[in-house]
Amino acid sequence: MATKPGFPGLTSWLLQRLTGLFLVVGLFIHVNVIHFTTEARLIDFSSVTTRLAENPTGWGIFYVIFLFACIYHGLNGIWAIILDFKPGAGLLRFYLVALWLIGIFFSAYGLFGIFGLVRAGA
Amino acid sequence: MNIFKAIGGTYNEVRLNPNVGTWSFLLHRLSGILLAFYLFMHLIVIATSPGNAGAFDSRLAAVQTRLFHLLEIGLVGVIFFHMLNGLRILVADFFYLTRQHQKLLWIVVIIFIIIMAYATAVMLPKVFHREVTEVAQIVGGLR
Numbered sequence: 001m002a003t004k005p006g007f008p009g010l011t012s013w014l015l016q017r018l019t020g021l022f023l024v025v026g027l028f029i030h031v032n033v034i035h036f037t038t039e040a041r042l043i044d045f046s047s048v049t050t051r052l053a054e055n056p057t058g059w060g061i062f063y064v065i066f067l068f069a070c071i072y073h074g075l076n077g078i079w080a081i082i083l084d085f086k087p088g089a090g091l092l093r094f095y096l097v098a099l100w101l102i103g104i105f106f107s108a109y110g111l112f113g114i115f116g117l118v119r120a121g122a
Numbered sequence: 123m124n125i126f127k128a129i130g131g132t133y134n135e136v137r138l139n140p141n142v143g144t145w146s147f148l149l150h151r152l153s154g155i156l157l158a159f160y161l162f163m164h165l166i167v168i169a170t171s172p173g174n175a176g177a178f179d180s181r182l183a184a185v186q187t188r189l190f191h192l193l194e195i196g197l198v199g200v201i202f203f204h205m206l207n208g209l210r211i212l213v214a215d216f217f218y219l220t221r222q223h224q225k226l227l228w229i230v231v232i233i234f235i236i237i238m239a240y241a242t243a244v245m246l247p248k249v250f251h252r253e254v255t256e257v258a259q260i261v262g263g264l265r
């Protein structure tokens with residue numbers, strides 16, 4: 001088989017599953033906090049920063065891991081779909097670079113948001 | 123590869139193999155794409171101006187109308203379908219249960235229905251509640 005860009009196939013396959021497993025825990029926490037609450041009907045700056053301030057380190061670490069797991073899993077999933085359609089080598093490299101750029105951009109964007117909100121609550 | 127060929131190929135896959143495995147594969151793929159797209163929109167809404175209460179609040183108020191609260195139930199449905207079906211894939215892969223995948227899918231469907239019944243019961247009242255701006259005023263008045 002010709003060499004293909006990106007992580008070796010088995011690594012991506014395993015990481016897709018491991019991040020998926022982490023996302024089960026992460027999404028249960030996230031959905032529970034945001035959607036399955038009955039009292040707070042409106043989510044706003046003060047409700048968010050107050051919650052984060054209760055445990056800034058814990059929430060900070062949780063959200064950073066959650067962010068990276070989501071972005072990796074989502075983009076690696078799209079990468080798997082792209083591979084499924086067997087594009088040519090040039091196109092494949094283009095998609096890989098595009099996915100990396102999207103990933104780096106949104107990782108930085110997400111970190112900016114997480115640290116900003118945690119700091120605002122502190 | 124072009125997008126039309128990709129869609130055509132997927133269509134043929136469903137047409138030639140119209141069985142439970144193909145449908146769950148297709149739904150897993152569509153839900154995954156939807157969630158990835160949602161993730162980036164979500165980051166733009168949440169992580170823009172995290173240090174500015176006014177800007178943050180007006181952006182969040184815009185996505186907490188009745189319509190968005192209704193759509194959120196759909197979002198939670200997409201999340202839990204992908205999560206449960208993803209777990210089914212993990213179980214089949216790691217516990218050599220590939221041949222049992224159909225039975226596992228019925229377990230997924232049952233758990234999905236239970237979770238969504240709960241989610242709808244909790245989230246539907248938000249849809250019919252007063253407009254968010256009114257709530258914001260009340261919350262503001264209480265502070």
Ligand code: HEM
Nearest residue numbers: 020023024074077078080151154155157158205208209211
């Ligand atoms: C809730 C926990 C989740 C679990 C257990 C999970 C599990 C999985 C698994 C096992 C796969 C691989 C499917 C395969 O190789 O056949 C997968 C694919 C995928 N996931 Fe997730 N996932 C979860 C959440 C998410 C989230 C939050 C996103 C969006 C950011 C996402 C996006 C995707 C995409 C785009 C694919 C590729 C679909 C395909 O290959 O057809 N997943 N997921």
